[in-house]
Amino acid sequence: MEPQTNTREPIIQEPQIHEPEHSEVREPEPAEPEATRRDAGVTESSRANRGWWDRNADDYQTEHGTFLGDDRFVWGPEGLDEVEAELLGPPEDLKGKDILEIGAGAAQCSRWLAAQGARPVALDLSHRQLQHALRIGGGVPLVEADAGALPFADGSFDLACSAYGALPFVADPVRVLKEVHRVLRPGGRFVFSVTHPIRWAFPDEPGPEGLSVSSSYFDRTPYVEQDEEGHAVYVEHHRTIGDRVRDVVAGGFRLLDLVEPQWPAWNTQEWGGWSPLRGNLIPGTAIFVCVRD
Ligand SMILES: C[S@@+](CC[C@H](N)C(=O)[O-])C[C@H]1O[C@@H](n2cnc3c(N)ncnc32)[C@H](O)[C@@H]1O
Numbered sequence: 001m002e003p004q005t006n007t008r009e010p011i012i013q014e015p016q017i018h019e020p021e022h023s024e025v026r027e028p029e030p031a032e033p034e035a036t037r038r039d040a041g042v043t044e045s046s047r048a049n050r051g052w053w054d055r056n057a058d059d060y061q062t063e064h065g066t067f068l069g070d071d072r073f074v075w076g077p078e079g080l081d082e083v084e085a086e087l088l089g090p091p092e093d094l095k096g097k098d099i100l101e102i103g104a105g106a107a108q109c110s111r112w113l114a115a116q117g118a119r120p121v122a123l124d125l126s127h128r129q130l131q132h133a134l135r136i137g138g139g140v141p142l143v144e145a146d147a148g149a150l151p152f153a154d155g156s157f158d159l160a161c162s163a164y165g166a167l168p169f170v171a172d173p174v175r176v177l178k179e180v181h182r183v184l185r186p187g188g189r190f191v192f193s194v195t196h197p198i199r200w201a202f203p204d205e206p207g208p209e210g211l212s213v214s215s216s217y218f219d220r221t222p223y224v225e226q227d228e229e230g231h232a233v234y235v236e237h238h239r240t241i242g243d244r245v246r247d248v249v250a251g252g253f254r255l256l257d258l259v260e261p262q263w264p265a266w267n268t269q270e271w272g273g274w275s276p277l278r279g280n281l282i283p284g285t286a287i288f289v290c291v292r293d
Contacts, residue, residue: 033225033233040222040235045171046125046146048224048232053126061106061132067269070136071111075163075193076285077274080261082112087191087259087289088159094118097158100183102147102176102192103165107133110140113161121157123147124165148172150179157184162192164285168236171222173244177251177290184292190253191290196260196283199273200238206275211282244288253290261285 040048053060068074073082082088088099095117101110104122106129113120123143124130130142145151147166160180167173180190201217203210217240225234239247241258248255263279270276274284 031228033227035223035225037219037221038224040171040224040232040237042148042171042175044232045169045222045235045237046148048235049169050125052225052234053124054128057105057126057128057132060129064271065106067271068106068108070108071115071138073109073112073163075259075287076261077269077271078261078263078279078285079267080259080285080287082109085259085261085287087257087287088161088189091116094159098156100150100152100157100160100180101165102160102162102180103167103169104133104142105129105165106136107138107140107142108136109161109163111136111138114138114140118159123150147176148179150183152183154182155185158188160184160188160190162190164193164195167192168194171235171237173237173239173247174250177247177253181252181292186292188292189256189290190292191287193285193287194244195236196286197239197241197244198282199284202273202278202282204273206270206273206278208277210273210275210278241286244286248288248290251290252292254293255288256291257287257289259287259289261287 075082075085088094094113097118099113099118099120101107101120101122104110104124107122110120110122121141121143122133123145125146127144130144133140133142143151148170166176170176184190198217201213201215203214220238223236224232226232245255260283263276268276278284
């Protein structure tokens with residue numbers, strides 16, 4: 001069965017960058033958001049993150065596009081590649097499989113899956129991220145939707161994957177996991193990567209200042225950036241390792257493996273708070289390999 005993509009309108013426009021004329025009146029620059037820790041629910045988190053990714057997609061793709069590659073499947077800043085990891089299974093077994101990529105960004109992973117003969121669908125909350133998927137091309141079907149409400153029929157996919165997509169940002173990860181479970185066929189895997197929970201206890205800095213514990217690992221209060229009126233403009237949610245395992249089980253999955261990629265010698269590149277210095281000492285990414293029985 002083909003996945004049903006009965007979402008809103010398909011995305012058909014090429015990205016349009018509007019440069020203001022000199023005579024145009026420029027809007028005043030918005031004030032820098034305030035970073036804080038406070039509660040943020042499902043709707044507020046989703047709305048804030050959609051806006052943040054729409055506003056920051058261009059910078060994100062400019063900064064990280066080369067590292068990600070147009071058609072590579074990289075699980076995180078360490079550079080672990082699905083070609084070597086085979087967390088979704090051997091590449092030859094991907095042929096003909098219906099695969100849902102969640103939080104796909106510019107759909108780099110889906111493009112690699114398509115090259116293996118799979119039938120990927122790339123889903124993301126952010127219209128602008130998906131416009132970058134269109135810009136790169138490759139013909140992968142794109143769906144603009146929230147991972148907490150997947151617009152597909154039950155049992156539409158053989159596999160699902162997510163490289164840092166959605167799960168670090170949602171207030172209710174069990175809801176996402178239950179949705180992924182629903183759209184998978186029996187025996188299907190869901191493999192997803194997130195920031196390693198231990199990182200929450202350290203400053204998000206690539207240098208030595210990022211090596212000393214500065215807050216409690218056990219404090220689940222979300223990280224929120226908010227505007228002058230107190231509206232969230234970016235939200236990240238922390239779960240401990242134990243929370244993540246319980247979420248996977250509550251979502252109906254069996255956990256097959258938890259992969260903590262080591263920083264490889266070839267990777268000299270920093271990515272925000274991820275760096276060779278820290279990567280050689282503490283894990284930066286956790287990859288959960290789950291199966292829907
Ligand atoms: C760090 S990027 C990862 C994208 C891609 N996997 C990559 O490695 O570049 C996170 C992506 O998750 C998307 N996202 C955040 N919250 C989401 C949600 N609730 N549902 C679907 N996508 C979401 C963002 O729009 C963004 O494109």
